[in-house]
């Protein structure tokens with residue numbers, strides 16, 4: 001990891017803040033995710049983890065600070081000291097580079113697994129259909145769903161649905177993958193199959209930010225762990241060290257609940 | 260779970276029904292519950308209906324020979340075709356315009372929102388009959404239609420009466436009124452689609468318009484189609500108001516005109532009713548197939564070979580019930596893991 005940390009980080013947050021009305025959810029988040037790094041984001045409910053992920057993907061507009069993905073300012077263009085809001089088309093173009101996986105899968109229920117995966121390559125990337133299908137099959141194969149390509153989401157188990165969702169995000173060839181509690185909606189016996197896919201992805205060198213309560217995954221797979229509470233980063237460091245020896249009382253209290 | 264309790268009790272009291280358990284393990288054969296009152300009421304209704312039909316067939320006021328004579332009368336069948344055309348053209352325009360208006364109302368653009376709101380306010384706020392009379396008077400209010408830049412010599416200019424005949428005016432009048440109602444139906448359908456769907460599509464880099472067209476609208480169809488079927492059938496009958504334009508070649512106006520000549524209105528009413536019923540029946544069949552088409556992925560698709568069915572069937576039946584009956588069930592639930 002040392003060799004990549006000097007290069008431009010994949011995600012750089014500088015004092016990012018976000019409010020919904022008078023409710024300040026993010027109060028100046030600063031962190032950096034190197035290329036190829038896997039970062040786990042943990043924290044109690046309502047601490048702003050999802051909101052931060054959504055800001056990175058420009059699903060929410062940042063109110064303060066600066067957020068860069070691969071050196072590019074998210075949501076705005078800067079000319080001199082002036083920021084200009086992006087046109088929705090430009091924002092959509094930024095999102096294409098970022099894959100996102102949701103807690104509730106959010107697969108398109110009227111499309112089969114394969115159709116879900118090829119949807120964006122076909123209609124966003126304008127990839128030729130044969131090529132999109134070949135790539136889609138390859139990806140579904142990779143997440144272990146070779147025999148489920150023609151199935152509708154309603155006919156798949158939760159774990160299978162989430163794996164389709166991962167394949168769907170990968171189909172856009174993202175340089176960054178965001179996971180928002182990808183296993184929280186799953187039955188315990190299905191969690192493993194999804195974590196395995198994510199582990200494989202991490203090993204292939206994908207940059208990932210994972211919001212999760214799976215401390216085993218964090219310890220084993222993540223390069224760094226960030227503990228958030230009340231809209232600020234409380235503690236950050238090597239997963240193993242934080243988990244075994246948390247420095248802050250809030251981190252200790254949280255870890256004692258999830259471990 | 261609660262059913263298991265009565266079984267658990269004897270176990271606790273020390274008797275040993277667990278030893279007899281194997282005798283209960285086969286498929287259940289129980290005496291079917293009888294519904295004697297259903298049978299009684301059904302028989303009573305059938306008797307009543309038969310008596311009514313026998314009576315009606317002999318009653319001279321219905322004048323069945325005239326019904327038979329006029330049902331395929333050239334003027335009547337032409338009028339029936341006109342009514343069908345009025346219905347189809349105005350519904351096609353109304354659905355298209357309704358989708359546009361609904362999307363405008365939900366769009367992030369405040370200009371679109373206000374325009375759509377104003378349209379609905381005007382067209383839902385006035386009776387369709389009044390609107391049809393207005394369209395009929397269009398040629399008097401605006402004698403010519405000019406296309407061009409305001410305050411300049413128009414590029415094209417034509418007489419209103421020459422450009423728009425009464426049929427076209429009737430279609431415009433019916434369509435624009437109906438579009439306001441369709442817009443609300445479509446809007447309800449769009450709102451019924453889970454927010455997460457829009458989010459997922461956006462995260463994939465789809466534009467707002469692509470998200471609507473590829474993801475939200477197809478899913479909302481399941482919610483939109485049943486009430487739209489209602490609207491089509493209602494439109495079929497509303498066409499009888501086009502006499503306000505005045506357009507007089509639709510089914511109802513035509514049969515009424517014929518009965519004015521024959522001084523025998525009852526058989527002509529029957530003739531018109533039979534044609535309306537025929538069309539309604541055809542439309543209902545069409546609706547059935549459309550609903551099946553858009554139930555894809557959540558409806559009663561036959562499981563493929565080798566697919567496990569067991570735990571899914573329960574959830575799927577619920578979903579199917581929801582798609583044919585009340586449509587309030589949020590689609591999101593079917594996407595989630597909890598649908599299993």
Ligand SMILES: Nc1ncnc2c1ncn2[C@@H]1O[C@H](COP(=O)(O)OP(=O)(O)OP(=O)(O)O)[C@@H](O)[C@H]1O
Nearest residue numbers: 020023025043044045046047048049050051052181
């Ligand atoms: N669109 C929104 N409008 C208003 N408030 C919001 C919105 N989204 C999130 N919030 C608020 O922001 C706060 C943080 O929410 P967020 O979903 O980011 O927390 P989280 O850390 O992901 O929690 P969880 O573990 O429960 O998912 C909450 O208090 C929530 O009510």
Ligand SMILES: [Mg+2]
Nearest residue numbers: 049050051180
């Ligand atoms: Mg969250």
